[in-house]
Amino acid sequence: MIDKHTLAMVNIIGSSLDMLGSLYLAYDLLGGKHGPLRLLTRIVTYSIFFGIGYGIGLGLFFGLASGIATGITISNEFNRAARGLDLPTLGSIVRRHILEITRRPLWPRIQTMEF
Numbered sequence: 576m577i578d579k580h581t582l583a584m585v586n587i588i589g590s591s592l593d594m595l596g597s598l599y600l601a602y603d604l605l606g607g608k609h610g611p612l613r614l615l616t617r618i619v620t621y622s623i624f625f626g627i628g629y630g631i632g633l634g635l636f637f638g639l640a641s642g643i644a645t646g647i648t649i650s651n652e653f654n655r656a657a658r659g660l661d662l663p664t665l666g667s668i669v670r671r672h673i674l675e676i677t678r679r680p681l682w683p684r685i686q687t688m689e690f
């Protein structure tokens with residue numbers, strides 16, 4: 576028998592991947608060149624990639640918070656660049672502050688590491 580918690584986790588992961596797949600399908604069928612669906616797809620994709628990358632090396636809290644912040648700000652900057660608009664510095668300022676705030680609990684562990 577499979578444990579009920581394992582089954583629930585597999586169900587949640589499967590539903591999340593199903594939602595992501597439907598987002599990409601809707602983007603493929605309905606997406607315009609600079610539409611809001613493209614921006615949403617970029618936000619979700621970059622948040623997942625950066626969140627996993629940061630989370631593996633620096634922990635779950637840092638990965639979750641900085642992945643979401645980085646995904647939102649980078650996708651917004653790329654969306655504005657694709658439309659030929661000026662690149663605002665607000666995104667980089669927000670990203671820097673979020674990374675700084677989420678880094679603080681990690682700093683004592685980083686200082687005691689031996690290389």
